[in-house]
Amino acid sequence: MAIAYPQFFKPKKVEPSLMVSVSSVNLSQDELKKVAAYKAVEFVESGMVVGLGTGSTAKHAVDKIAELLHTGKLKNIIGIPTSKITHEQAVSLGIPLSDLNKHPIVDLSIDGADEVDQEMNLVKGRGGSLLREKMVEAASKKFIVIVDESKLVNYLGGSGLAMPVEIVPFCWEFTLKRLEMLFIEAGCVGKLRTVGEDGEAYVTDNGNYIIDLYFKKDMGDLKAASDAILRLAGVVEHGMFIDMATTVIVAGKLGVSVTNKE
Numbered sequence: 001m002a003i004a005y006p007q008f009f010k011p012k013k014v015e016p017s018l019m020v021s022v023s024s025v026n027l028s029q030d031e032l033k034k035v036a037a038y039k040a041v042e043f044v045e046s047g048m049v050v051g052l053g054t055g056s057t058a059k060h061a062v063d064k065i066a067e068l069l070h071t072g073k074l075k076n077i078i079g080i081p082t083s084k085i086t087h088e089q090a091v092s093l094g095i096p097l098s099d100l101n102k103h104p105i106v107d108l109s110i111d112g113a114d115e116v117d118q119e120m121n122l123v124k125g126r127g128g129s130l131l132r133e134k135m136v137e138a139a140s141k142k143f144i145v146i147v148d149e150s151k152l153v154n155y156l157g158g159s160g161l162a163m164p165v166e167i168v169p170f171c172w173e174f175t176l177k178r179l180e181m182l183f184i185e186a187g188c189v190g191k192l193r194t195v196g197e198d199g200e201a202y203v204t205d206n207g208n209y210i211i212d213l214y215f216k217k218d219m220g221d222l223k224a225a226s227d228a229i230l231r232l233a234g235v236v237e238h239g240m241f242i243d244m245a246t247t248v249i250v251a252g253k254l255g256v257s258v259t260n261k262e
């Protein structure tokens with residue numbers, strides 16, 4: 001079979017993608033998300049403990065899992081939601097749920113991402129759920145990332161959009177400045193995430209704030225960047241998911257690619 005990649009996605013340290021042909025040329029972005037999500041659900045088997053991601057792409061996967069449960073094509077699935085909103089969605093669809101206390105090993109997680117680089121590293125958390133997502137996905141034997149091709153970047157931060165960091169509310173301006181100082185050379189600017197016209201701080205499911213970091217240049221060594229961020233007292237977690245994805249499914253105008261980590 002000929003190997004083709006969506007634009008920009010030429011993974012370096014992974015097996016070549018398999019391109020699945022679908023007539024997706026005229027699909028909207030949301031329809032592409034659905035294509036990627038449905039493809040991922042093909043990997044769910046009866047009896048699995050499944051991490052349920054958060055966001056508009058993961059929502060399609062949760063819908064599909066519920067449909068397969070109700071039609072009897074999947075049986076005995078236990079879902080581990082990664083946010084309150086996904087918890088609500090899964091409850092409303094009748095998916096049996098548990099948590100990491102009772103099920104510390106998750107067979108498979110399916111979740112979207114904000115950015116995917118060529119080594120399958122991710123930025124996640126623009127939807128605000130990065131901490132629970134990272135806890136569930138780090139506990140997963142397999143982690144399938146589902147994106148439309150707009151999420152593919154040459155380096156993390158390369159979309160010019162936010163790399164979120166969850167912090168404690170105490171003296172958040174201080175933590176924001178410390179985060180910016182870590183990445184002065186990359187032209188990093190931090191902004192407190194807010195909601196509504198009054199600019200109230202956005203509060204995560206865990207009662208924390210989010211600082212969105214914007215980079216003018218590549219932040220360089222991701223592992224070093226991650227360690228430096230996590231060393232700051234006041235930081236709870238950041239949205240870089242380094243070396244965690246085991247499969248990336250990309251839906252684009254050329255079709256769907258499924259790329260597995262070696």
Ligand SMILES: O=C(CO)[C@H](O)[C@H](O)COP(=O)(O)O
Binds near residue numbers: 130133
């Ligand atoms: O990390 C996330 C939420 O915290 C989402 O997975 C990410 O923001 C992608 O969202 P969407 O599928 O809506 O584009």
